[in-house]
Amino acid sequence: MIRIMEPKRIRLAVLASGRGSNFDALCQAAARGDLNAxxxxxxxxxxxxxxxxxxxxxxxxxLAVKPADFASRDLYExxxxxxxxxxxxxxxxxxxxxxxxxxxxxxxxxxxxxxIHPALLPSFTGLHAQKxxxxxxxxxxxxxxxxxDEGMDTGPIILQAVVPVWPQDDEDSLSQRILAHxxxxxxxxxxxxxxxxxxxxxxxxxxxxxxETS
Numbered sequence: 001m002i003r004i005m006e007p008k009r010i011r012l013a014v015l016a017s018g019r020g021s022n023f024d025a026l027c028q029a030a031a032r033g034d035l036n037a038x039x040x041x042x043x044x045x046x047x048x049x050x051x052x053x054x055x056x057x058x059x060x061x062x063l064a065v066k067p068a069d070f071a072s073r074d075l076y077e078x079x080x081x082x083x084x085x086x087x088x089x090x091x092x093x094x095x096x097x098x099x100x101x102x103x104x105x106x107x108x109x110x111x112x113x114x115x116i117h118p119a120l121l122p123s124f125t126g127l128h129a130q131k132x133x134x135x136x137x138x139x140x141x142x143x144x145x146x147x148x149d150e151g152m153d154t155g156p157i158i159l160q161a162v163v164p165v166w167p168q169d170d171e172d173s174l175s176q177r178i179l180a181h182x183x184x185x186x187x188x189x190x191x192x193x194x195x196x197x198x199x200x201x202x203x204x205x206x207x208x209x210x211x212e213t214s
Contacts (some may be wrong), residue, residue, distance in 0.1 A: 004111050010090040010107035012037040015097040022095035029187035036194040040087050065152025077104035101148050113148035116186045118178045125153035131171040141165050143182045144188035155206045158189045
């Protein structure tokens with residue numbers, strides 16, 4: 001069993017492609033003192049992402065790095081990793097980042113890339129997870145915070161929240177109710193890293209009690 005991170009105030013980077021509502025929730029948690037993290041930088045693959053504006057309104061560094069400007073995904077990720085290393089980032093949170101992470105990024109931040117997905121993994125991976133849940137007819141869905149690995153939404157699970165699916169739900173209504181839970185469990189999961197409480201046993205995440213060291 002390996003400990004991912006020693007207890008510390010983490011330097012956090014967020015990658016987002018869209019609105020940035022989870023980024024905003026993380027900033028609020030850090031400002032309240034619930035999340036022991038310094039919001040160091042927001043990076044987007046979309047120069048028009050509202051998340052960039054949210055970061056700048058908070059006085060935070062915000063960078064747009066367009067994949068189309070690079071000849072390959074590896075070169076694009078090398079640029080992202082260079083930005084992160086320059087800023088001495090401890091942990092990277094994907095928040096609506098609409099790209100699969102490749103080997104360059106994974107190698108540089110092994111076990112320190114975290115994502116939130118709007119379904120109870122391993123069910124309903126990929127895009128439009130809420131729509132998938134409604135169409136499948138499940139009675140419960142939710143959201144999952146997980147460590148990113150080589151697959152699509154297949155990494156070790158840290159925290160999950162369960163959300164009931166009502167008969168009248170459509171994709172939008174379910175998405176809104178799930179999002180409220182995302183805004184809670186994402187910072188809670190990142191705080192576990194800051195507390196040094198995240199361990200990996202194979203692909204299983206073990207969360208230690210406070211004060212435990214192994």
